[in-house]
Amino acid sequence: MSPYELLRPASLDEALELIAAPDFAGRPVSGSTAISLMRRAGVLNVDSLVSLEGLRASLNRIQVGDDGQARVDALATLGEMERHAALMRSHPVLAQVFVTLANPRVRNVAMIGGYLSHGDPHMDLPPVLSALDARVTARSVRGSREIPVDQLYQGYYETALAADELVTGLFIPRQPGCAYYKKVTTRARHDWPTLGIAAAFDMTGDRIGRARLFIGAATDRPKRLEQTEALVEGQPWSEALARKAAEAAVAEAPLVADNHGSMEYKQALLRAYLPEVFEQAMKTARPATRQA
Ligand SMILES: Cc1cc2nc3c(=O)[nH]c(=O)nc-3n(C[C@H](O)[C@H](O)[C@H](O)COP(=O)(O)OP(=O)(O)OC[C@H]3O[C@@H](n4cnc5c(N)ncnc54)[C@H](O)[C@@H]3O)c2cc1C
Incomplete structure (x- = not known):
């Protein structure tokens, strides 16, 4: 690891001034759990780090x-x-x-x-x-x-x-009545996900209301699956809808292969787990207007 200077601002304003300086070629650092691994692996070389630790109290x-x-x-x-x-x-x-x-x-x-x-x-x-x-x-x-x-x-x-x-x-914002996250890993359950699927929606009677559906890990950034959202919105959940939603998600998701698995493998995971996400989310249902 290359040597670096550790700067310790005492206020947010001071930290902002430091990283705005024209000759600043460093990074801010919070818990350092990611940045220290990147520096150790040699993928991040900076001459200074601005520690935010001193601002924690405020x-x-x-x-x-x-x-x-x-x-x-x-x-x-x-x-x-x-x-x-x-x-x-x-x-x-x-x-x-x-x-x-x-x-x-x-x-x-x-x-x-x-x-x-x-x-x-x-x-x-x-x-x-x-x-x-x-x-x-x-x-x-x-x-x-x-x-x-x-x-x-x-x-x-x-x-x-x-x-x-x-x-x-x-x-x-307020969590909608139904919300669920499925972390699919290929190793231990707390490992990095191979695929993450998150859904949040309210129910109107037995029908799904406005839904937000995102996937992560199997794409280069979190991706919203809008066509799948549109397909399920206003519909009562059923096995037939589950099958259609899973196919729609696979069709629109820009999945990428990496060392967690091939694109085809991730397609199979998405097809298999998408229905579970909606079904589990519905089990978490609670009143839409008021939190406990
Ligand atoms: C062993 C291990 C297992 C992990 N497993 C998972 C997992 O299963 N799921 C998961 O989601 N995550 C996982 N992580 C990732 C972990 O959550 C991140 O390392 C951590 O959240 C980064 O937070 P940090 O405060 O340590 O950031 P830092 O390492 O301090 O900084 C990370 C990046 O953010 C920048 N930065 C820091 N603070 C700010 C700020 N306030 N504003 C702007 N930029 C800033 C830094 O310059 C750097 O680029 C794992 C990490 C480790 C080490």
Whole structure:
């Protein structure tokens, strides 16, 4: 590993100034779980790292409103989210994801801002947060903007963040009545997914309402399956609809082969697991208007 300078700003403004400097050729660092592996593997060489650790006290709040909407500061760790009882009650699909996301050591160190900025297409939360219509706040010396999570990823390890922007927070709307995430792995259950499928929707009587369906891991970034959403919306679930939805998903999903498996293998996984995602999501059904 090449040597680097570790900069420790004491405030968010100072951190933003540091990464906006014209001669800055480094990276911000949150929990360092991803960046340290990339440096060790020699795929990331930088001359400086801007540690956000010193800002944690002022940027690690997790708040859940009476309306079921949640705001999470960027420097909250995944473990702090997982242990936040109100957040796990308002967004139980996140509780389901955390159980198999990496391991407690990683979750206790990785921070949601660093996690979402990483851009590894295999990550579990991006398709789930996309299905929930979540958005991040990105700050720079130029100001602040919101980026929907489903527009944050632009390719393999490529995000919509500018070099001088930091993710400072995450907003998650109320979780719809039904939501589920299926992590398909080829090794241990907490391993990186080969395919991730996330669905969120409300039911109107026995019919599926507005649905958001995303896949991850088997594509170069989380992908929305809009044709499949349109096919199921307004329909009662049935075996025939399950078969049609699975075929529609396979037809529209831009699956890619990698060391987790061939494209054909991932097609077979998507065909097999898509119905389960809708069926399990319906089992999680709870009142659409009010959170517990
Ligand atoms: C053993 C292991 C297993 C894992 N398994 C899984 C898994 O099953 N599922 C899964 O989803 N993930 C998994 N991960 C990924 C893990 O979740 C990420 O490594 C982690 O979330 C990154 O967060 P961090 O805070 O450590 O980011 P860092 O390593 O600090 O940073 C990651 C990237 O984000 C940038 N960055 C950091 N903070 C900010 C910010 N606030 N604004 C803008 N850019 C920023 C950094 O410059 C860097 O490019 C695993 C990781 C490990 C090490």
